[in-house]
């Protein structure tokens with residue numbers, strides 16, 4: 001584990017704010033307050049395509065027209081009973097049907113806690129296998145998102161287990177975790193496609209690099225391992241430095257632009273998304289939708305102080321101008 005330098009005060013404040021927002025993202029009390037507020041709904045729409053599958057399909061069509069692929073995500077995390085998990089699974093089957101019907105260039109991303117991971121592995125495996133088989137019958141692909149580090153082991157185990165029956169399932173690895181290089185080696189052995197991201201949860205320094213510079217350095221190291229593996233992976237980032245490092249490495253190693261894809265989130269750096277596509281790179285946009293958008297929205301606020309400032313300003317009541325006549 002690296003020695004940690006003392007962070008300057010502003011970085012410390014940013015770190016505290018990020019931790020606070022990520023902590024609040026799990027608050028069952030705050031969620032309804034934010035989700036039923038008209039202003040929050042409007043601000044959240046920057047990051048979330050809408051509340052219905054129709055909204056997501058429209059967003060996917062728009063990105064397809066611009067030459068980009070999509071990955072649809074039905075928002076919802078940590079279901080508390082089997083009925084909720086089965087309902088989420090039905091939602092995912094319907095998404096694959098709709099993608100096929102509409103002939104969209106799109107796959108699907110999901111979180112295992114939405115399929116009952118907290119209720120035990122067997123229900124979760126049963127549901128993922130069902131969804132993966134449904135996707136395979138439609139020639140499609142299922143990405144299992146990565147959640148907080150309490151779920152990393154179980155998520156990787158389930159991806160590998162489902163892959164032994166359905167190979168159209170891929171994983172996500174987070175560059176901020178110390179363990180990720182080992183996880184990549186393990187997943188590559190099973191032939192899994194991997195999405196590399198920096199990581200969006202609040203992790204302690206015992207498991208994750210606390211400093212952004214270390215996360216970025218690890219991201220570049222892991223990106224090189226992935227690209228050199230010969231398997232088709234997703235390089236998920238909006239960071240121009242990570243993107244440039246990927247382009248440079250691919251050029252040096254003569255890895256074709258069709259051998260990997262860049263991935264970005266709906267509503268973030270749309271300019272960069274289109275530029276990459278124009279340059280001939282493959283780009284996929286992660287399109288979340290659904291009524292359970294609160295934790296996802298809070299993670300996006302936590303990533304960038306400017307998002308939080310904009311949100312708080314929007315919440316302030318507008319005072320009517322004083323009549324001075």
Ligand SMILES: Cc1cc2nc3c(=O)[nH]c(=O)nc-3n(C[C@H](O)[C@H](O)[C@H](O)COP(=O)(O)OP(=O)(O)OC[C@H]3O[C@@H](n4cnc5c(N)ncnc54)[C@H](O)[C@@H]3O)c2cc1C
Nearest residue numbers: 145146197198199200236237238239263264265286300303
């Ligand atoms: C397709 C995709 C899938 C993901 N899946 C997962 C997952 O399964 N598990 C997981 O833990 N994380 C996931 N993430 C989130 C990821 O871990 C990061 O939290 C997020 O992408 C921000 O990191 P960055 O690489 O863009 O770099 P950063 O250094 O955070 O940001 C680089 C630049 O991107 C822009 N930017 C980044 N975030 C925002 C934002 N919220 N609002 C506005 N601008 C922003 C800014 O211009 C910023 O300067 C995913 C990200 C993507 C793109």
